[in-house]
Amino acid sequence: MTSHPPARRSDASRRLLLVHAHPDDESINNGATMAKYAAEGAQVTLVTCTRGEEGEVIPPELAHLAPDRDDTLGPYRVRELAEAMAALSVADHRFLGGPGRYRDSGMMGAPQNERPDCFWQAPVDEAAAHLVAVVREVRPQVLVTYDPNGGYGHPDHIQAHRVAMRAAELAARADFRPELGSAYAIEKIYWNCNPRPEVEAGLAAVRAADHGFAGVAAVDEIPGVVPDDAVTAVIDGAGGYAAAKAAAMRAHVTQIVVDGAFFALSNHLGQPLFGIEHYRLAHGTPGASDGEREDDLFAGIAESAGSTGASERTPREEAAE
Numbered sequence: 001m002t003s004h005p006p007a008r009r010s011d012a013s014r015r016l017l018l019v020h021a022h023p024d025d026e027s028i029n030n031g032a033t034m035a036k037y038a039a040e041g042a043q044v045t046l047v048t049c050t051r052g053e054e055g056e057v058i059p060p061e062l063a064h065l066a067p068d069r070d071d072t073l074g075p076y077r078v079r080e081l082a083e084a085m086a087a088l089s090v091a092d093h094r095f096l097g098g099p100g101r102y103r104d105s106g107m108m109g110a111p112q113n114e115r116p117d118c119f120w121q122a123p124v125d126e127a128a129a130h131l132v133a134v135v136r137e138v139r140p141q142v143l144v145t146y147d148p149n150g151g152y153g154h155p156d157h158i159q160a161h162r163v164a165m166r167a168a169e170l171a172a173r174a175d176f177r178p179e180l181g182s183a184y185a186i187e188k189i190y191w192n193c194n195p196r197p198e199v200e201a202g203l204a205a206v207r208a209a210d211h212g213f214a215g216v217a218a219v220d221e222i223p224g225v226v227p228d229d230a231v232t233a234v235i236d237g238a239g240g241y242a243a244a245k246a247a248a249m250r251a252h253v254t255q256i257v258v259d260g261a262f263f264a265l266s267n268h269l270g271q272p273l274f275g276i277e278h279y280r281l282a283h284g285t286p287g288a289s290d291g292e293r294e295d296d297l298f299a300g301i302a303e304s305a306g307s308t309g310a311s312e313r314t315p316r317e318e319a320a321e
Contacts (some may be wrong), residue, residue: 017140021156022052023081031245032237037292044176051153056266083251151223188284202272213270241274
């Protein structure tokens with residue numbers, strides 16, 4: 001199974017762009033959100049920065065795909081991603097610069113960080129230019145990516161944050177690479193997050209359940225944990241979106257084992273599968289009253305918006321506050 005061809009310029013009034021490091025990150029972090037907006041008719045575009053070539057392979061029968069053996073995990077994960085996107089009804093999914101342009105960098109401190117073709121070594125502006133072309137084509141009002149630490153310190157996640165934020169800045173500049181399309185400013189940028197109280201409750205549920213995992217993850221092993229009051233938007237996966245998310249996660253068979261409301265990665269430690277997804281607004285105007293959380297990432301954005309963006313400050317200026 002191959003990737004769907006990019007869907008070029010949807011007529012949808014709401015357009016959402018997500019930038020992730022590897023196949024499976026999108027399903028774990030935003031699967032319910034993607035399914036919800038796709039079902040509601042929004043244009044949902046996913047850009048994945050690497051093929052995840054350095055991932056650890058869970059099923060023994062697929063162990064030969066690993067980078068220290070056949071080194072064919074990347075193409076296999078491309079197929080997994082296509083199946084996951086079909087489960088979420090997302091047709092527009094692309095790789096930054098094309099499949100294989102940037103290789104998975106491995107975990108922080110690994111020798112793979114030094115490979116000249118890995119994403120961690122890519123000049124940020126060079127990589128961002130590939131994303132600028134997508135932004136100017138799709139013209140999303142909303143961008144979703146990681147926080148500055150990439151959620152948990154993985155070099156590709158950190159780099160994806162840097163590239164996404166820089167691309168948002170450059171895409172709005174008329175003097176930057178006009179051959180990539182007309183300038184466009186994204187109105188709202190969100191970072192993925194997980195509120196600590198819900199993470200702790202979810203892990204307690206895993207500990208209380210009868211599951212086949214080797215153990216239960218610790219709070220500090222869950223990416224993007226933040227204080228509860230840092231969350232600015234909540235997307236509820238009710239109405240079948242959580243089920244679509246679980247199906248998408250199951251498609252990533254080399255990386256994830258799903259067991260009901262829980263899942264595990266290659267460390268075999270159980271985690272909660274969150275049907276409710278959380279975000280922090282990093283750029284743009286909140287669409288809810290002070291102290292209230294948004295329940296729609298497009299809150300406050302007029303349906304006709306999308307040509308210039310609302311904020312006069314750059315994403316870099318707002319994220320630095």
